Amino acid sequence: MSYETKLTSADTLAAAGRERAARTAPRAVLVVYGEDATTRVVEVPDGAELTFGRSRNATVHIESERVSRIHAKVTRRGAALAVEDAGSRNGTWVNGAQVSGSQVLASGDEIVVGPATIVVGVTTRVDEQRRIHSGSWLEERLAAEVDRGLRYHRVFTLLMVRIQGAAPEVEAALERLSTKLRPMDLVAEYAPSELAIVLPELDAGTVDDTARTLVAAARKVGAEDAPVSVTAGLAAFPAHGTTMGALISRARAAVSSARGRRAGVINTPPDEAPGGADVIAEDPQMRRVFELVQKVADHPITVLVCGETGVGKEVVAAALHRASRRRARPLLRVNCASLPEGLLESALFGHEKGAFTGADRQAQGYFEAAHGGTLFLDEIGEISLGTQAKLLRVLEERRFTRVGGTADIEVDVRVVCATNRDLETETRKNRFRMDLFFRISAFTILIPPLRDRRGEIVRLARLFVRQASGGRLPPALTGAAEDALQRYPWPGNVRELRNAIERAMVIHTGDTIELEDLPDQIREGAAIQIDAGGSIDIRDHVATLERRAIDAALAACNGNQTEAAKRLGISRRTLIYRLEKYGLKAPPASRTQE
Numbered sequence: 001m002s003y004e005t006k007l008t009s010a011d012t013l014a015a016a017g018r019e020r021a022a023r024t025a026p027r028a029v030l031v032v033y034g035e036d037a038t039t040r041v042v043e044v045p046d047g048a049e050l051t052f053g054r055s056r057n058a059t060v061h062i063e064s065e066r067v068s069r070i071h072a073k074v075t076r077r078g079a080a081l082a083v084e085d086a087g088s089r090n091g092t093w094v095n096g097a098q099v100s101g102s103q104v105l106a107s108g109d110e111i112v113v114g115p116a117t118i119v120v121g122v123t124t125r126v127d128e129q130r131r132i133h134s135g136s137w138l139e140e141r142l143a144a145e146v147d148r149g150l151r152y153h154r155v156f157t158l159l160m161v162r163i164q165g166a167a168p169e170v171e172a173a174l175e176r177l178s179t180k181l182r183p184m185d186l187v188a189e190y191a192p193s194e195l196a197i198v199l200p201e202l203d204a205g206t207v208d209d210t211a212r213t214l215v216a217a218a219r220k221v222g223a224e225d226a227p228v229s230v231t232a233g234l235a236a237f238p239a240h241g242t243t244m245g246a247l248i249s250r251a252r253a254a255v256s257s258a259r260g261r262r263a264g265v266i267n268t269p270p271d272e273a274p275g276g277a278d279v280i281a282e283d284p285q286m287r288r289v290f291e292l293v294q295k296v297a298d299h300p301i302t303v304l305v306c307g308e309t310g311v312g313k314e315v316v317a318a319a320l321h322r323a324s325r326r327r328a329r330p331l332l333r334v335n336c337a338s339l340p341e342g343l344l345e346s347a348l349f350g351h352e353k354g355a356f357t358g359a360d361r362q363a364q365g366y367f368e369a370a371h372g373g374t375l376f377l378d379e380i381g382e383i384s385l386g387t388q389a390k391l392l393r394v395l396e397e398r399r400f401t402r403v404g405g406t407a408d409i410e411v412d413v414r415v416v417c418a419t420n421r422d423l424e425t426e427t428r429k430n431r432f433r434m435d436l437f438f439r440i441s442a443f444t445i446l447i448p449p450l451r452d453r454r455g456e457i458v459r460l461a462r463l464f465v466r467q468a469s470g471g472r473l474p475p476a477l478t479g480a481a482e483d484a485l486q487r488y489p490w491p492g493n494v495r496e497l498r499n500a501i502e503r504a505m506v507i508h509t510g511d512t513i514e515l516e517d518l519p520d521q522i523r524e525g526a527a528i529q530i531d532a533g534g535s536i537d538i539r540d541h542v543a544t545l546e547r548r549a550i551d552a553a554l555a556a557c558n559g560n561q562t563e564a565a566k567r568l569g570i571s572r573r574t575l576i577y578r579l580e581k582y583g584l585k586a587p588p589a590s591r592t593q594e
Contacts, residue, residue, distance in 0.1 A: 026079050028122045029068060034061055035115035035335040044081065051086070058117075066090055074105070081105040081120065090114065132174075135499075136558050138196050143335060144594035145198060149237050150332050151347075151369050152494060157201035158548055159238045160210055160251040162196045162364045163218055165228035173218040173228045180217045189532045192507040194255075196248075204236035231255055232337045243318075243333070249467050252502070256472060279319065280460050283453035290319065292445050295385075297323035302395060304380075304440045305418040307447035310495030311558060313418040314376065316445060329373030334366050337379035345387050346403045355404025367411050374414040380440070381421035388433045395439050415440075446554070448495065450490040458482050460494060464501040475508055480515040488522045491549070491567065492556035514565035521552050547582045550575065 028044040042060060044050060050059040055069040062071070069089035075082050084102045085092040092099045093112040105111075107122035133141070145156050146221070161177070163170050170193065181187070186198040202210055207409045211234055218230045241247040260283025281290050296303060305313045314333065321331040339347055346355070350365030357373055366375055394400045394416060399408045417440045426432035450457060458477070477485075481504075490496055504517040515523060524544065549568065557563040565575040 013136060020136060023454050026122050028076055028120070030060075030074065030111075031119045031121060033117045033119070034062070035064065044074065044076045046078060048074075048076050052116070052118070053086070053088075055200075060118075060259050062114055063280055064116075071113050071491060072099075072111070075110075078317050079122075081122070083111055088113075089468065121270075127430075132195070133186065133188040134187060135327055138186075138190060139197060139244060140338065141186055141188070141550045142196075142247065143333075143494040145200065145243065146244055146247075146334075147334065150242065150368065151214045151328060151364065154236060155201060157202045157207040157421075158251045159197040159199055159207070159214070159228065159232060159233050159234045161197060161218070161232045161257045162193055162216070162255055163195070163230050164193050166245070169226060169228050172221075173230065175225055176221070176226075177214050184546065185207050190248075191503055194506055195319050196251075200566055202236075204239040204370065207234060207236060209378065214259040231384055231584070242331075242545055243314075245330065247415055248505075256469065271385055272412070279315065280455050280456050280463060282459060283448070285448045285453055285478065288538045289316065289375055289447060290446055293319050294323055296320070298325055299443075299471075300414065301443050302415045302440045303416065304423075304444045305416065305447065306444060308449050308493055309420050310493035311341055311449055312494050313378065313446045313447060315418045316447060317374070320416055321376075321414075324374070324429065326373050326412065331374045331376065331487055332366050332370045333376045333378060335378045341387070342385050345390065348387070349390065349400050349402055351403035352405040355402070359404070362402075365400075367394060367413055370413045371411050372413075374416060375416045377415065380417040381419040381426060383421055383429075385433060388436050390437060392436045395436075409589070413539040450493045455498065460497055462567050464490065464498050468502055468505040473511075475505075475513050477513050478515065481513050484515055484522050489549070489552070491552040495553075496556060520586060522549055524548055546578065549584070550578055 001085050025046060030044060030050070032040040032042060034040070040060070041051065042138070051061045051070055051073045052058055052067075053063060053069050053071040054062060054064065054067045054480070058070060068090075071085045071088040072083060072085050075084070077242070082102045083092065083099060084093060084103050085099045092106070094103055095110055105120045107120055109120045111118040111120070142158065148154055151155060163173050174195070181197070182199075183198050188196045188198075190196040199207060199210060199215070211232060215230050217231050218228065219226055233251050233256070235241055235247045235251035235254065237247060240250050270294045279290070281287050295317060305316050307313055316504065317333075320332060320487060322326060334347065344362070346359075346365065348365050348367060350363050350368055350426070351359050353359060353362050358454060381586040398412065399410045401408055422434050423437050423441065427434045429436050450460075461477060461482070461507070462474075465477065469475075485497070485500075492499075500522060501513075503519060504513045508514065508517040550564070553564040553567045557567060561575055562572055565572040568575065570578075
């Protein structure tokens with residue numbers, strides 16, 4: 001690194017430090033109480049020198065014969081405040097003692113100048129650095145934005161930004177970028193050195209200038225180029241996609257194709273593959289699933305899709321919609337588990353103006369918005385018994401009433417439900433209505449977990465590599481990497497595999513994806529190999545497998561210990577004991593554990 005580069009880097013960090021110091025410096029004020037019961041608040045910025053006196057030229061004018069023309073002055077240097085008498089006749093007093101020379105002030109000190117009392121106030125500021133959310137939070141928030149866009153015909157853009165350089169310089173670039181964001185904009189870390197920014201109310205036609213402004217802010221320190229590399233790509237809803245997966249995939253493809261371009265922002269992502277072209281169905285079980293999809297696609301019967309979290313239930317629902325005569329109408333998705341009980345009914349059926357506090361206008365629900373199309377109700381096993389009764393009426397009569405309304409509304413909607421619960425067991429425990437269960441399970445499609453269709457793992461991994469390559473020549477998976485993918489049990493199923501590949505695409509170098517580019521839990525699985533010519537302690541082997549299974553279950557459940565314990569088939573108390581035994585610390589749960 002040259003001297004000039006080092007100097008530029010130091011200047012960059014110094015400028016960023018000055019910006020942050022200005023934002024976080026304590027706020028100092030003087031509250032002046034006058035003789036006539038008036039009050040005045042005077043700000044004391046860094047470097048200020050305030051004067052008090054009878055003169056009209058004084059910073060704070062005090063009209064009294066007991067006050068000299070320039071009676072006293074208050075100065076601030078950094079966080080330090082001081083008061084000094086300016087040779088007045090009657091003196092300046094602090095906390096009842098007369099000031100002699102310069103006296104340092106603290107918050108709460110009381111200065112007396114003639115009839116005026118001045119109280120010093122110093123408060124620390126909250127660092128206004130924007131919070132960077134997690135990848136799991138991004139998925140939840142992006143899903144909510146998609147739902148909002150489909151229901152209310154709103155637009156938004158997902159901007160993916162890669163900032164590469166030394167860690168302090170990347171942090172400084174992020175701070176500069178954050179100052180250009182609106183309060184409604186949301187930032188999350190999608191992968192190392194890669195940020196996802198959700199920009200509500202900006203579509204493909206209006207977002208380009210905003211994206212360029214953000215990239216320019218990250219690249220520049222004043223008029224100088226910062227020693228970081230910044231590239232960005234975007235995908236707008238609904239122009240470039242109407243699902244969370246499609247938007248992320250196309251935005252990342254756009255940011256990959258932005259490399260080497262000076263503008264750094266690609267307004268239109270590469271065209272996506274035709275619908276259904278990327279479905280992998282090599283396993284006999286999955287071929288049977290898509291045969292059933294074709295058979296039932298144009299039948300009005302409600303379909304229940306069952307399977308573990310992340311197996312691809314939404315992919316099957318989308319395939320049902322594409323294969324039906326309703327394909328030109330909307331496909332709307334509702335995650336029933338993500339909406340509080342008090343909001344779920346309104347979200348499904350809509351509400352009238354004044355139906356509840358905050359209902360300042362009439363709103364359509366998902367059933368009304370999906371008229372003529374398909375409504376996908378994910379995690380249907382999570383809804384309450386009261387909402388189940390209302391849902392049963394819609395499925396049987398094809399009509400419903402908005403919350404707070406009296407008029408029936410008829411709808412023509414194809415309903416596809418999905419769950420990872422055993423609903424038959426839930427009905428026996430009176431947690432799910434039996435009549436609703438029979439109504440939605442007349443045609444059930446069971447999706448096997450990824451660990452039971454291992455012949456598809458490598459093919460899916462290669463597909464995700466191509467999708468993440470953004471039109472460039474995709475890197476090849478090494479044999480060791482493919483073997484590790486094959487051996488791993490995939491508790492998070494296809495979703496976990498996609499996340500692992502996207503992470504590997506970010507951190508790999510060269511033309512191949514190595515074993516070292518895969519997440520820790522997958523590499524640890526590959527490391528457990530029994531040498532035919534050696535020996536292994538079976539207790540260590542079991543402990544390693546148990547530790548890896550616990551770690552993977554917590555990751556798949558976003559750190560929720562209760563759900564992870566259910567997935568592992570053990571009690572929560574046992575799980576906590578194992579966490580302590582193996583020194584594992586669960587990541588923070590996405591919602592409060594019971």
